[in-house]
Amino acid sequence: MSHEIFMPALSSTMTEGKIVEWLKNPGDKVERGESVLVVESDKADMDVESFQDGYLAAVLMPAGSTAPVGETIGLIVENQEEMAEIQEQNKIVLNPDERESQDEKSQKNEISKIKVSENSEKTNKPVETSKAKKEVQVHRKSETIAPLTNQSSRVVASPRARKIASQMGVDLSKLNGSGPNGRIQAEDVLLVKGQPTSIPWIGEGDKAVGLSNNQIIPENNSSPTGNSFGSPGETVQFNTLQKAVNKNMESSLNIPCFRVGYSIETDKLDSFYKTVKQNGVTMTALLVKAVAKTLKNHPQVNSFFTPDGISYPEKINVAVAVAMEDGGLITPVLRDPCKTDLFELSREWKDLVKRSRLKQLDPEEYSTGTFTLSNLGMFGVDRFDAILPPGTGAILAIAASQPTVVANKNGSISVKKVMQVNLTADHRVIYGADGASFLKELANLIENAPESLIS
Numbered sequence: 426m427s428h429e430i431f432m433p434a435l436s437s438t439m440t441e442g443k444i445v446e447w448l449k450n451p452g453d454k455v456e457r458g459e460s461v462l463v464v465e466s467d468k469a470d471m472d473v474e475s476f477q478d479g480y481l482a483a484v485l486m487p488a489g490s491t492a493p494v495g496e497t498i499g500l501i502v503e504n505q506e507e508m509a510e511i512q513e514q515n516k517i518v519l520n521p522d523e524r525e526s527q528d529e530k531s532q533k534n535e536i537s538k539i540k541v542s543e544n545s546e547k548t549n550k551p552v553e554t555s556k557a558k559k560e561v562q563v564h565r566k567s568e569t570i571a572p573l574t575n576q577s578s579r580v581v582a583s584p585r586a587r588k589i590a591s592q593m594g595v596d597l598s599k600l601n602g603s604g605p606n607g608r609i610q611a612e613d614v615l616l617v618k619g620q621p622t623s624i625p626w627i628g629e630g631d632k633a634v635g636l637s638n639n640q641i642i643p644e645n646n647s648s649p650t651g652n653s654f655g656s657p658g659e660t661v662q663f664n665t666l667q668k669a670v671n672k673n674m675e676s677s678l679n680i681p682c683f684r685v686g687y688s689i690e691t692d693k694l695d696s697f698y699k700t701v702k703q704n705g706v707t708m709t710a711l712l713v714k715a716v717a718k719t720l721k722n723h724p725q726v727n728s729f730f731t732p733d734g735i736s737y738p739e740k741i742n743v744a745v746a747v748a749m750e751d752g753g754l755i756t757p758v759l760r761d762p763c764k765t766d767l768f769e770l771s772r773e774w775k776d777l778v779k780r781s782r783l784k785q786l787d788p789e790e791y792s793t794g795t796f797t798l799s800n801l802g803m804f805g806v807d808r809f810d811a812i813l814p815p816g817t818g819a820i821l822a823i824a825a826s827q828p829t830v831v832a833n834k835n836g837s838i839s840v841k842k843v844m845q846v847n848l849t850a851d852h853r854v855i856y857g858a859d860g861a862s863f864l865k866e867l868a869n870l871i872e873n874a875p876e877s878l879i880s
Contacts, residue, residue: 582609685848686845722866726819744757744798758793802824
């Protein structure tokens with residue numbers, strides 16, 4: 426009896442998945458609960474386990490191919506006797522040796538034809554043909570093994586890693602990947618060539634919230650190189666994550682949003698950050714903690730729209746937007762930060778960022794956010810508006826903290842660090858007064874009591 430392996434739905438938003446690697450070859454024995462393949466969903470790479478004991482009889486979708494959720498991608502049989510019938514029906518190749526044997530048979534047929542037609546050159550032609558035959562076999566073997574990640578060589582690499590490797594002349598088969606299941610990442614290739622590695626653009630940096638004016642202008646005259654996923658004249662297909670982001674952004678166009686901004690002085694926050702940074706505290710954790718504490722007093726801003734009415738989550742889960750190296754973005758979630766001290770929250774965030782880069786987050790670690798932060802302050806931008814993610818009620822865009830001339834209440838003028846924050850909210854559930862009240866309390870907390878964020 427055969428059992429189908431379906432493309433699983435690894436998240437609520439996943440409609441299709443890409444097969445990164447088959448961990449088992451056709452003919453291999455598999456046990457219940459054992460990982461059979463790695464699938465790239467819209468947010469992460471995850472192992473797919475077998476639901477029964479048996480043998481992998483057929484790989485219907487090879488590594489690198491994409492299939493919709495629910496599509497049959499492989500077959501498992503209970504015993505070896507059933508394998509031959511399944512393989513015949515699906516016309517699969519059991520292993521590379523069998524592929525080579527078939528090539529040899531076809532080559533032998535061609536050679537015999539040459540021998541019959543050219544009997545007059547018996548002494549020279551067979552030698553030349555045999556030599557040609559070996560060259561063809563070596564050539565075909567290299568062509569067969571290199572792109573198939575489910576073979577014994579298992580050269581598993583991200584698309585960007587393969588592109589960089591081809592440009593730099595790096596042999597991927599000689600690298601040890603730092604990704605899941607030894608997958609070769611772009612940074613692995615760059616490290617081999619002694620090149621600096623890039624990291625995702627996240628709401629994090631050495632400065633409190635962003636760059637000051639005197640740090641925006643680089644000291645040297647060279648201009649920084651912008652990010653690009655392709656070369657001039659090239660059309661690059663969207664990857665799975667980018668497709669998911671595109672779909673979500675299109676869905677956001679149907680949401681009636683309003684936007685409201687607020688200027689927050691950060692001098693006290695900067696000072697507090699300097700005292701706790703040496704203990705491993707990150708600025709992202711500070712901002713998340715401040716937002717979560719404020720949301721606790723403003724549950725309306727933590728709500729979201731449903732066809733049945735306004736839904737109020739039981740918990741406050743703050744998601745933070747992280748741009749990925751190969752395109753797209755993901756939103757790791759810090760769950761219930763009000764119940765976690767600042768130091769532990771920072772450790773959790775560092776772990777989430779690390780696993781985000783490797784695409785190893787579990788679905789609940791990126792899909793359970795009730796409120797979202799997007800921070801571009803590290804780039805020195807003075808303001809921006811963020812697009813509301815579907816399924817939430819609000820997102821807060823955080824810009825750089827910069828020295829600004831401020832008029833004090835007594836009429837005097839001083840220079841203070843100020844950052845601009847802009848709230849984008851679903852007007853069906855959150856109204857202008859709700860957003861303004863939330864921002865006012867958030868500003869009061871950051872300006873006057875940042876030390877309260879430690880617990």
